[in-house]
């Protein structure tokens with residue numbers, strides 16, 4: 122007589138990392154700073170504008186990375202990156 126395993130040791134919960142964009146936050150502030158840097162760089166002449174443009178692009182990229190967040194669809198916990206395969210909070214398996 123074998124009992125069916127009603128309670129399995131490992132509960133497999135499959136969750137998906139979700140992209141979550143935050144319009145207001147540190148990322149948006151960094152992007153705004155990038156635009157300000159670009160506009161102010163015009164005061165330094167054409168060479169300054171070139172550096173300002175490069176600075177703006179870097180700040181926009183950093184800002185977009187900061188504003189993009191991954192969350193577990195199961196428990197809505199924040200995940201460091203989408204490369205994380207197991208949610209640290211609810212231990213759900215994260216599938217891409």
Ligand SMILES: [Zn+2]
Nearest residue numbers: 193196208211
């Ligand atoms: Zn989770």
